[in-house]
Amino acid sequence: MGRARRRHSHNAPRRGLQLLRPGGVMAAVGRALSWALRAGRSVPVRTVSAACFLEDRVQKVNIFPACSYGNSSALDTILGISREKTECALGQHPPPVSYCKVEQDNLLVHQPDEPENPKVLRVAIIGAPNAGKSTLSNRLLGRKVFPVSKKVHTTRYKARGVITEEDTQLIILDTPGLISPKKAKRHNLEKSLIRDPWDSMKHADLVLVLVDVSERWTQNRLSPQVLQCLSQFPQIPSILVMNKVDLLKRKALLLDLVTELTEGVVNGKKLKVKSTSERHSNSTRNNPLQSIQTCLSENTSKKSSYLQDACEVQRGSGSDTSCNVRASNSDHMLEGTEKAQIANHQVSRDLKNKKGWPHFQEIFMLAAVNGEAVETLKKYLLMQAKPGRWEYHSRVLTSQSPQEICDNVIRGKLLEYLPQEVPYTVLQKTEMWEEGPSGEVIILQNLLVQKETHVV
Numbered sequence: 001m002g003r004a005r006r007r008h009s010h011n012a013p014r015r016g017l018q019l020l021r022p023g024g025v026m027a028a029v030g031r032a033l034s035w036a037l038r039a040g041r042s043v044p045v046r047t048v049s050a051a052c053f054l055e056d057r058v059q060k061v062n063i064f065p066a067c068s069y070g071n072s073s074a075l076d077t078i079l080g081i082s083r084e085k086t087e088c089a090l091g092q093h094p095p096p097v098s099y100c101k102v103e104q105d106n107l108l109v110h111q112p113d114e115p116e117n118p119k120v121l122r123v124a125i126i127g128a129p130n131a132g133k134s135t136l137s138n139r140l141l142g143r144k145v146f147p148v149s150k151k152v153h154t155t156r157y158k159a160r161g162v163i164t165e166e167d168t169q170l171i172i173l174d175t176p177g178l179i180s181p182k183k184a185k186r187h188n189l190e191k192s193l194i195r196d197p198w199d200s201m202k203h204a205d206l207v208l209v210l211v212d213v214s215e216r217w218t219q220n221r222l223s224p225q226v227l228q229c230l231s232q233f234p235q236i237p238s239i240l241v242m243n244k245v246d247l248l249k250r251k252a253l254l255l256d257l258v259t260e261l262t263e264g265v266v267n268g269k270k271l272k273v274k275s276t277s278e279r280h281s282n283s284t285r286n287n288p289l290q291s292i293q294t295c296l297s298e299n300t301s302k303k304s305s306y307l308q309d310a311c312e313v314q315r316g317s318g319s320d321t322s323c324n325v326r327a328s329n330s331d332h333m334l335e336g337t338e339k340a341q342i343a344n345h346q347v348s349r350d351l352k353n354k355k356g357w358p359h360f361q362e363i364f365m366l367a368a369v370n371g372e373a374v375e376t377l378k379k380y381l382l383m384q385a386k387p388g389r390w391e392y393h394s395r396v397l398t399s400q401s402p403q404e405i406c407d408n409v410i411r412g413k414l415l416e417y418l419p420q421e422v423p424y425t426v427l428q429k430t431e432m433w434e435e436g437p438s439g440e441v442i443i444l445q446n447l448l449v450q451k452e453t454h455v456v
């Protein structure tokens with residue numbers, strides 16, 4: 001879609017694309033956005049799609065009747081919210097970036113205002129599609145800068161989020177969900193979905209592997225693509241983050257999952273599972289895990305409440321286990337040469353029976369959606385930062401342009417509310433981007449679909 005969008009840079013719809021019709025999908029999309037963004041009402045839509053405010057303010061989106069683009073006198077009418085209300089909303093939710101591209105661009109090239117002894121850590125977040133990478137990134141940043149939806153492949157390309165606290169800068173590299181080139185080809189997905197996670201790894205000081213523990217079929221194994229990524233960059237320290245713990249009814253299951261996902265080894269030490277009852281009675285045989293706690297590291301501050309409630313895992317003194325996974329050249333993912341395909345096949349075969357990674361240095365369990373234990377993870381990440389130059393000015397929150405954020409927010413909502421494959425083929429075309437009377441941004445975007453049937 002990204003490539004197509006770049007190609008399609010003008011008003012006239014290209015062959016195969018339809019400008020959405022009055023009262024058709026447009027209205028449906030209008031309603032979808034309206035619901036999604038809790039505008040509270042939907043009104044007939046003619047050719048204009050949506051007006052929205054950046055980021056958190058997007059909930060103020062109105063679907064409104066067409067007006068002539070750039071007609072500022074119409075803006076007052078279509079805004080539909082009072083100046084006082086807007087000012088209040090702006091105060092509560094300052095935007096993550098300036099809505100003005102030039103201003104954001106200037107900030108991005110601005111000399112970082114680093115202190116005397118700056119520290120930095122670049123964290124690549126990788127994982128299967130829908131694991132919650134963007135949700136976690138947003139939580140860490142404390143703002144919604146990355147798109148989230150319940151459908152897979154919401155994130156289409158890598159983007160950076162920046163957290164600056166005191167002398168430390170964390171750069172969060174949010175990536176598309178890892179998928180195999182075969183799958184990408186089958187579903188005609190953009191190359192960025194294959195390329196970007198690998199690119200992010202190249203720039204990372206630490207890799208955060210996110211696993212959705214609520215997903216029954218994949219909760220106990222890392223995907224072959226994740227394993228491939230890890231084995232390609234074994235020198236980069238990695239941590240395992242088990243997400244969506246809130247959805248897990250039986251928290252004790254976490255204990256088994258940790259063992260499988262780590263092959264029973266964390267930070268070079270064998271995990272020794274010990275029940276709480278064993279601690280008290282010195283006998284596990286007759287006492288299955290009942291009330292269990294975890295203690296994955298000596299650093300107790302890293303424990304999440306889930307871990308504490310779930311199980312106790314004690315590190316034994318065993319030595320590091322060797323990993324049989326052979327590294328492959330990531331370039332083969334991009335070039336698609338015959339040699340690369342053979343290498344890829346070989347690695348896939350090697351990884352086929354492998355489920356976990358025995359080189360994680362820490363484990364976290366959290367629920368990104370409600371922020372549970374995310375602060376603990378953030379503190380840990382800040383502590384991992386090493387002396388190094390900041391990359392961004394402390395006022396930068398993301399490397400994305402305002403337009404990219406807006407496109408993402410709307411795409412996230414389309415994915416959330418339009419059925420099946422429809423949102424994957426919608427092209428977004430921004431027609432208007434203007435400041436409203438109270439400093440809010442009014443954005444009009446046309447949504448273009450590929451099939452006649454999607455118009456109705």
Ligand SMILES: Nc1nc2c(ncn2[C@@H]2O[C@H](COP(=O)(O)OP(=O)(O)OP(=O)(O)O)[C@@H](O)[C@H]2O)c(=O)[nH]1
Binds near residue numbers: 151
């Ligand atoms: N219950 C629950 N849902 C979560 C949690 N974290 C994320 N989600 C939901 O999972 C879905 C996917 O989240 P995303 O952040 O878009 O996942 P992603 O890994 O970025 O997805 P891709 O763009 O496909 O790579 C959304 O509906 C989130 O609200 C969590 O901790 N608990």
